[in-house]
Amino acid sequence: MDGYYAWMLMATSLVLLMTAPGLALFYGGMSRSKSVLNMLMMSFSALGVVGMVYALWGFSMSYSSGIADADGETGWEAAKLFDSPFQQFGLSNTDPTSYITVAFQMTFAVITAALISGAIADRVKFSSWLVFMPIWVTLSYFPLAHQVWGGGFLSDVDGGLAALIFGTVGDAADKVAEVAPIDYAGGTVVHINAGVAGLVLALLIGRRKGFGKEPMKPHNLTLTMIGAGLLWFGWFGFNVGSIVLTGADEAENVAQFTTETGLVWLNTTLATCAAMMGWLLIERIRDGKGTSLGAASGVVAGLVAVTPACGALSPIGSMVLGVAAGVLCALAVGLKYRFGYDDSLDVVGVHLVGGLVGTIGIGFLATTGGLFYGDGIKQFVVQVTVAVYAVVWAGLATLIVGVAIKYTLGWRVTEDVEIEGIDFAEHGESAYDFAGNTGRRNVLGASEPATKKHVEEGVKA
Amino acid sequence: MDGYYAWMLMATSLVLLMTAPGLALFYGGMSRSKSVLNMLMMSFSALGVVGMVYALWGFSMSYSSGIADADGETGWEAAKLFDSPFQQFGLSNTDPTSYITVAFQMTFAVITAALISGAIADRVKFSSWLVFMPIWVTLSYFPLAHQVWGGGFLSDVDGGLAALIFGTVGDAADKVAEVAPIDYAGGTVVHINAGVAGLVLALLIGRRKGFGKEPMKPHNLTLTMIGAGLLWFGWFGFNVGSIVLTGADEAENVAQFTTETGLVWLNTTLATCAAMMGWLLIERIRDGKGTSLGAASGVVAGLVAVTPACGALSPIGSMVLGVAAGVLCALAVGLKYRFGYDDSLDVVGVHLVGGLVGTIGIGFLATTGGLFYGDGIKQFVVQVTVAVYAVVWAGLATLIVGVAIKYTLGWRVTEDVEIEGIDFAEHGESAYDFAGNTGRRNVLGASEPATKKHVEEGVKA
């Protein structure tokens, strides 16, 4: 299985690419040119902060009750909700054969945190963001990851949510829920989680000055399109890398690997194609023209929706799910104007709604268990319940961190900074200086030589 | 062989990356800033439309007579030209072990359609483009793919073109052409095909307003350079992923995999390096300076030329082919001014000419069969014949679709739209808004608040 392993190396690298520069560009292009750097920094810093936190206690909190360390020992699990953060703290005694799993899961935690930033663009202190992330992943992401993928409350274990609803099957030693919740690559843990967090923070932090009155259009759609393309590319790591080998021996594993991954790859792509066209169709009907921002958004909506479903659907079913995701997300991004919350870059409209479409869509479209395949309503009920649970958990966890920061550090920059641009205020930079491009020196916009102090004395420290 | 399989997952993802955002950027950067989004959309929509069409009937039309479905059955083949579109329609009964093949081949169909868009930049209705693509791939791409790679008329089968010319070898049960045509990764199916389609459409649709009088220079060469880099990267999937394992057992397959792919990787890179330098050399001699657009174009020209040849040449031979491609394509891009067709972004000069250089160059440079290696003229004759056949097929197919659209939907936007910019007219967007970058609000260029109707009522539907 070194082939599977080679793929996991690649898949893990691909998911890292999704955050930086993929998501950074997707979001950065949509923001205004005076805040693009701040937007990019929110993604990059997610990698910096959550990457380290994951190695310190994130992996341990998510999986240490199920994945033994180098000494063969596992840690405690708290009420099926999360694991001990200390058991494999700092990976100090993690088994090296688990490193690739640590790495793969780390990149998921990173991008989930980064996704949230789109909802609160242009108005948040960078320092508060840096403080928010490690607390939020600890309260919301690591527990949900454990519950869904680490054998916790949202998995098929005896005593888990699904088992409580429709009971269990199997003998005493190996009892599992009759109807197992399906989340192949993170519809609940990643997208619903980030989408809800975005909504809560957007409400808590409030609207940008001028929201709904002043135009806030994307400043560079080529960046957004690059980002969408890289996200699609990286998502193959995300979805196809989420395979869990269950074969009894190497031959079975190889057989699983060489059929399941092909299906997941195809489903991922077909749902995305369909969602892109679905989004464009809605725009064409509603606004008269399909936009490139719509195409990019449709791509992401399709990828989001197919994330939990990619292992459970047929290729045709994936196209159906994709169209639904494209259409529903295209309609959902308008909700913020109706309800007046400033979800700046539509994290709610795309990730929360897309995540719900995917998670619940499984109930209709799963080739095994789906309503449309005549397999009854049970899977559907389980999927809806899990989705609701994830919404509630993420909502509460985010509220706690969000409020705590609001009344201590504070979230917002001043009005003046919003007008002047957050890039200057928080990072001391401006993204572009095109003045010189026709041969002139960089005259306007940067007219003073660097101050003597710095240029001549160089480093102060 | 899960290693081979892991590679194919990656290779397939790489080829998808070539279209979006690779080619999209390469083309987008070369267009004017008022039409860059339309250019990007032509590539992205190729993915959306052709991706789905491929799963619906493309794979079936190309390969279903040769690749059995899950029940072990194969479909009909029409006169060695194409297969039944119904046999594996919608992949409904495709064998899951074929999914990765479906996926890999899908990405080839996608990029071939997308390539064409460069020839007709800035002046085509987006809706006509959306209608063109599925018909064109059905008439031109799927049949040619079948003929070359699916055991059809341009392969080495008994009764195929090559067999008709120089006869066959082998016993009755296993008769194949004495001299098999060589197209490792798509010189004919992809590049000649797209290049000819571009030429036909450019002639049919006519020149942009101001062509040859007004300057139409690239608006953002950094995008073009990103695109060229991503294309090169993605092309490793394209070429190296095109290996066909022919070993009798696993050990032979591994041996083939671990030697052939290394050669193909090296040849791909060396031809590209050489073509880049060759193009720059011509520019240096002719214009006095080597340009970055020239370097990017040379990269693509080299990649195109080595596409059919990468499995048949030595590393040194690849450099020779690369120089030839760089030099000839650099000269060929001027032809449009001489003959007056507006092949906006030089699809003809780069893909048609590059595809011909590669396909025919095999006749000289193949280590087995090449003229330069003293192996006679047979391979050369076969290569030329195949190239001519592909030109004719693609030309006729494109003419049919092109004319049909011309006299029904119509191809062109109005003159006013061309002057105003196609991005506004067809997509309702503009690519860039840098106004805010020095701290000002986005004042000029977007001065009215979003209209009440939309902002307050949100979604209409």
Place this chain on the structure above:
Amino acid sequence: MDGYYAWMLMATSLVLLMTAPGLALFYGGMSRSKSVLNMLMMSFSALGVVGMVYALWGFSMSYSSGIADADGETGWEAAKLFDSPFQQFGLSNTDPTSYITVAFQMTFAVITAALISGAIADRVKFSSWLVFMPIWVTLSYFPLAHQVWGGGFLSDVDGGLAALIFGTVGDAADKVAEVAPIDYAGGTVVHINAGVAGLVLALLIGRRKGFGKEPMKPHNLTLTMIGAGLLWFGWFGFNVGSIVLTGADEAENVAQFTTETGLVWLNTTLATCAAMMGWLLIERIRDGKGTSLGAASGVVAGLVAVTPACGALSPIGSMVLGVAAGVLCALAVGLKYRFGYDDSLDVVGVHLVGGLVGTIGIGFLATTGGLFYGDGIKQFVVQVTVAVYAVVWAGLATLIVGVAIKYTLGWRVTEDVEIEGIDFAEHGESAYDFAGNTGRRNVLGASEPATKKHVEEGVKA
């Protein structure tokens, strides 16, 4: 081991991506808008020139005494310093099973040459750069690669530098240095080498007009951030692909592959996360705000430092190394103002200093041999000695080529060209033309129709 092989195909492609477009963008974004194309061209041409040179004599000079050709023969080694350039010249008789090694090593030589260009941005004749590269890799890169990785003077061989210091162990047939120098993926060969070359050239070529007086700020930080993201992604190929299998049989190799690569991946990422945050911390303390250029630079500094160390450290150790690299490089980039050399894009501050931090840091942090693990000072001494040796070798080699070019071709463009912008003068292009983006034709900046001569007559040749 076809899985390992599949990974190497991917890793090699990833390292190519690092140069084009990764490094090209990282550097291009930092330069001024009147010289961004020249900057991009320096990276792309490194690929064109060094790629071919590597296949011609680079591989032979580096490894032909240790890697047999297709006939099983090896070439001569000159005083443990370099190998025969003729033995496998043009790869004509290289064993196909070595091709992937050739390809992987080729991409290392390419990026090392490209890295240098950042030190001499905006002022160097493109033709001189094209002449510099092949000579420099021949004098500096190929010998150092041989000495470190090809069993030469800086490896653990009997008679090598490390053996001379602390003697050897093992029986006569298999004597190796007691303390082997550690350079997993190129701290000396790549980063110290390029960093020193950059310093020497910056001194030799002199400062840009206006250096230290006039502001020279990055013209497009979004490009730099894309570049940093792609470099990180590509670096997984660089570091993780540098594994050398040493197992006695396939099972051992698979075991090594599936544990070592996971560690290297994690270490690479954790050091980079830590370095990014370390750099931002210094900026926050010193300048009051963390910048996006700082984040991007911290990413690269971390990647550079962990390059030699990634196989020798624990995950926690990697974070420590990363913080050190971020902090020290952030301080080091100011040195150029103090000492007055114009290392335009901080090749010295990031690659030389980062390379030293990594190479010497191993002496402290290696889990086997490191001072902090109580294993004595020997590893530390070896690491320092090797680093100093590499500095001296690279310095002398660069001096020779640099001076030779200075007094023959000359290095610098004229002052007028520096003011007007090197993109026009050396490449006849300008990077951006945004004029049209609000619907106007490209009127200003490109006001004359293409001259009749060219447009009407097309190609001259």
Place this chain on the structure above:
Amino acid sequence: MKLVTAVIKPHKWEDVREALETFGVTGMTVSEVSGYGRQKGHTEVYRGAEYDIALVPKIRIEIVVDDADADDVVGIIVKTAATGRIGDGKVWVSGIETVVRVRTGDRDEAAI
């Protein structure tokens, strides 16, 4: 005929435009410029080197008006664009001899 030239803060542009429209000004020509004056720019930092940006973004408006309207237009701009903080800008008025509408060739009052 008079030419009123106003240099104002960018985020006041929208208000000024509305106020002028209400008053009856039907046309103007606008550009993005940089201002230098009492209002100081800001500082940027790149790899530890600080850059003082002396220039501040401003919007420049040119309006050709009838002699009679000049004072009112100036008054409206001054009133609407003022924030009371340094850098609010300047408005100046000069005489022009003639103005022509390109489309029709109409002159002076008829051309505005």
Place this chain on the structure above:
Amino acid sequence: MKLVTAVIKPHKWEDVREALETFGVTGMTVSEVSGYGRQKGHTEVYRGAEYDIALVPKIRIEIVVDDADADDVVGIIVKTAATGRIGDGKVWVSGIETVVRVRTGDRDEAAI
């Protein structure tokens, strides 16, 4: 001396430049500006929210001319730039007191 200021449609710039050159105008100063007037902008759509773009791109030309040439120059611009459609622009003329060529210090007629 007179200063002729013209605001025209961008795609007419090339024609205007040629016509002026033919007439003998040897120098001018040009900038990209935005116009507000009877000609309406267009609508952009981003994620379902529409933006009305009121401003239209224009080219602004400044030409310092001898008193005697002013009328001719205005006439040429008006003739060449006119398309007959709304938004063709305006041309206005004002007096200037002196003009200096920086290179030589030449003044007035000699400086143009």
Place this chain on the structure above:
Amino acid sequence: MKLVTAVIKPHKWEDVREALETFGVTGMTVSEVSGYGRQKGHTEVYRGAEYDIALVPKIRIEIVVDDADADDVVGIIVKTAATGRIGDGKVWVSGIETVVRVRTGDRDEAAI
């Protein structure tokens, strides 16, 4: 009151700004423009087709000054911006009737 308008080479802007500051000019309005004149542009090449770029980048400065200072300001600009090479630019002076400081409503001398 006078309005001094100067069109100069971009790389002279910094020197001009300093000289004016030293003289006592406290404010000005600056923009990036393109110049057309004796100084020729350069040639760009894209895929073998050459483009002659006729326009040359320039900086345009507007300064409102007291009548008394106008000549000095012109003199300083001409002296500082001159390189002796073609394309150094032009400076012209026109009269203005009034100037207002937006922040305070101050007029004329008090407004500069």
